[in-house]
Amino acid sequence: MATQAERPSNYYDIVIVGAGPVGLMLSTCLARWGYKIKHIDNRAEPTPTGRADGIQPRSLDLLRNMGLKSAIMAHKPARVYEVAFWDPPTSGKGIVRTGTWASCPSFIDARYPFTTLLHQGLIERVFIDDLQKNNVQIQRPWTIKGFTSDEKANPEYPVEVQLEHVDGTGSETVRAKYLFGGEGARSFIRDQLKIGITHKDPIAYVWGVMDGVVKTDFPDIKMKCTIHSEHGSIMVIPRENNMVRLYIQIASSTDPDFNPRKTATVEEVQASAKRILQPYSVEWERVEWYSVYPIGQGIADKYTLDHRVFLGGDACHTHSPKAGQGMNTAFLDAQNLAWKIHAVESGFAARSLLHTYEPERKEVAENLLAFDNKYAKLFSQRPPAANEVAAASKSTGPEENEFIKTFKESCAFTSGYGVFYKANALNWSASHPVQSHVILDPATAGTKLQPGRLYINADVTRVTDANVVHLEQEVPLNGSFRIFVFAGKPSVTAQALKDLAANMARKNSFYTAYARPDADTVSHHEKHNPHSMFYTVCTIFAEKRSAIEISRDAPALLGRYQDHIYADDRWDRHVPDATASAHAKMGLDQERGGVVVVRPDGYVGIVVKLEEGSATVDALNAYFGSFCTKKLGDTLAQL
């Protein structure tokens, strides 16, 4: 950690404005890694009712990786496994179910193939509780009044921020290394920076949203439903505590008399819902929250001013609530930025690493909006036929028309598993400055792992205690790069493993160049970072657990991670015939293995062969050297 003990009390590593999902995720990550944070929010309390509520499968993986999932699940959220479509019947009145399908179909290899629905305030409190463990309190109700950023005048703390109590009873000026705007769609920081919003789709909508408890004989009230009727359209989303959320589109800029200020009362929306749901009845026992808001699709032109002042979440991208992506995209914006700030401030990565935040996350928002549009259009054209519904749920099929193709892409995207980052220094590609014969290019080498995409889920058996574990969850969100050494058959790779360890242990390797200064006094119980705070190394043998002896099969450097040695001996339905399922799922040779570098946020960085000699580590040195602060490997010797 790079904080200084002796800085003035009004100096912070970061000022975070807004304690919604994006601000809280950023704050939580950085607080865990020891940063000094000033976090303000202009609301007196966390979200009391309403707002976002959908956690997608990939986001649940992330929350689990942070140890926050069980606190979320303790609130008994609703779980949406399927989406139902209701439309007018071909003859007669009312509505009929025209199909249902999985919200995260089995062709997506998700640990949690459902959307988790829970009130945003409860989700916020899970983060706030975690922050308190690290002595970070949200300062409420405070707001930002102004800021400047000047790296030349103050290279270390370039940002000055004026903060004020919302009723003007207090104010303070603080200095920080970074300022983050997670203030939502109406961002003061974005406005100050004069960053414009580009609207992908010129159409704007007015939505009504109502949370409440109903009594109904509508059979799919506990499923996510898209209902079209002659009386209008509605979306049903189940919630915790027998609640249900209804979204009704109140106006569209395509209406002849469109008025973005059009509104509707609770009673009007309820009456409308009753008409739409006919012949089913619906009565409200309680309305917890009701809101009408205009919304258009838009993306901020920039996510940062100068790589010191950043934006994320709704401040950067707004879209219709239908996709259920707001909170999830916010989480991933924050996580992406968090580890990069950490990598730079802790002296590991060059400052230019921060330049990857905007392109990586902006591209995701753009893809999201494009999908949202495409998908919505397809739906507005016609309801899906039964055979399309069936076909869309399978992993492959001959009858892939445009609708099914779009649906599948959409599932991958909305589940979070389809998000990917384009090639850059972190995400190796054929155009990366580093090239070597040991680098496995998925385009030619047959690896399933693709740089810029999520690491693939796999079950393995931990050797020390025979626990069956989820390999992708074994390294917590600790800010470290995850080095997965797929060691293949010990009899085949013994020399390659020795060479790997020996070259990692060499002076100026990517590994030793960032060794812990306190490595000699680290407790033998330290599981994840015994040698370096920047790497956690896992070794996976293609062997039965009982046949593995760590002291014999793993070189000492790898064996030191005694709780990260695994047996690839579990059956997997995705590769039923594999002898080493995890190797097979990654597309790695089941005898010879390979080395996978996964970024701290779970995305693949590079995949290399596990080869005898120094080429494997040479390639890793070159890869890390392309964004690290130090010259790595033999390049130094040549200087």
Add this chain to the structure above:
Amino acid sequence: MATQAERPSNYYDIVIVGAGPVGLMLSTCLARWGYKIKHIDNRAEPTPTGRADGIQPRSLDLLRNMGLKSAIMAHKPARVYEVAFWDPPTSGKGIVRTGTWASCPSFIDARYPFTTLLHQGLIERVFIDDLQKNNVQIQRPWTIKGFTSDEKANPEYPVEVQLEHVDGTGSETVRAKYLFGGEGARSFIRDQLKIGITHKDPIAYVWGVMDGVVKTDFPDIKMKCTIHSEHGSIMVIPRENNMVRLYIQIASSTDPDFNPRKTATVEEVQASAKRILQPYSVEWERVEWYSVYPIGQGIADKYTLDHRVFLGGDACHTHSPKAGQGMNTAFLDAQNLAWKIHAVESGFAARSLLHTYEPERKEVAENLLAFDNKYAKLFSQRPPAANEVAAASKSTGPEENEFIKTFKESCAFTSGYGVFYKANALNWSASHPVQSHVILDPATAGTKLQPGRLYINADVTRVTDANVVHLEQEVPLNGSFRIFVFAGKPSVTAQALKDLAANMARKNSFYTAYARPDADTVSHHEKHNPHSMFYTVCTIFAEKRSAIEISRDAPALLGRYQDHIYADDRWDRHVPDATASAHAKMGLDQERGGVVVVRPDGYVGIVVKLEEGSATVDALNAYFGSFCTKKLGDTLAQL
């Protein structure tokens, strides 16, 4: 609930003495069901360190059914998946691993195939927190000074109990319907009742047990290990927070110079462990707890005086710690008694139901001790050979010698899945007074469900929200009998289902005879007990979820349990070729189904055919009539 509002303040439903696992489980169940409880313990605080720590797979199911599992797991307990055996090598010195095997092998269909290891105090606190939600506080440090029980003098509150603060500063006399002694091996209540202890095995032992944190190169320190060496024997059990528990046998009554008061210091045990573990090294960083205690196998001759004063847990059975069964047997003693007290006191079951507590639970303790003995003897004879280890892990095999057979029985028993209750009024058998052609006798009908054994685990899809759920967990521990209507194919069973519902709805059926008095005003959100507090009904169709319409396929009585309608459409590795896996696992016809009655504690009561006409409900009326308070079914009309 049968408590009275106007009883004197010192009148209780039950006095529970001892707040270890057995007392806390009993108290927690009864508190949830609304009973007024006086619960005392002579310790000032919950268990601070040491004592029991092993939760077996079946116990974890039970804790989940009570909603307590996640609180246990939040403490990150160790999970033992495998047991390793270490013995002297055939030549040379030291120890070698002679085999490892699963502690809960895959032939046991367990949801959680591991033993959960956690400090008893943390487990106690999970119960204590739950009790507090129901306004029950443990009164500490208080002890019992005397009691009388006289049903003739006071039929409603026959028990009088004198309680006293351990330092004599306070005392009180209370009256109760029941008194429960969960005081551990040295039970005052048992002594007062002059109940003897029968020793199955006359051999007594002195054990040393030490919890601590070690630094070692012994590779299996995170597994459960049984280690024999020329320097003695030791058992290793991993714990939470990098701790490990070591059990060392210090003396045996078979020693020539046996002294049951023999002891050993911490240093002596550590020195002994070092010798045994050679050639591996072991150093202690910290010792958290150390104890030496003599223990013999014993079972109390009686578990009750008069079905008003009961004993459970260690007060009834003591055995070596090796089996790891103390706390688990205690939990199940308490749960068995809890629901029976509730059934009687709420007016559902005849008082004679309580007479089943002792025979059911005493038999389990006797079986446990017999297994423990048999297993220990087999081990003392010789270490298992490698092929035996391999064979024992498979579900079937030709090479089943005595060792493997005993091991398998032992696994089933120690996991908790092998526990069974003999035939009685609750557990139907060919000798049960109720006989009918619709009753499915596992001996002849091919059903896998056996009265007196645990209900079988199965995955199904809930119809209302498409959630994939564990069917056996769908009804919480609410004191209700669980009626699982396996409805087969709707096209085949439509009339049988109608007849079932119609006959259940008839006056004086087992179902309507115990209707809720407030049934008309029950909320439509009530999931488990809309009609009766004594039954929860689940309906499982052998059909794809999307093909099921509850309003069309389920008669209204069954359909009212809208959250308990399921599709049997999940694949199961145990019946890979079945079209309806849950039906197949139960051994029920996949088209015609069947009706399964499961006791409130999860054990099967009776299984009947789902037949058109009244025979199905007639048989259920007769079955429940054999232990209920009312005459059920047509028997009343004939009077």
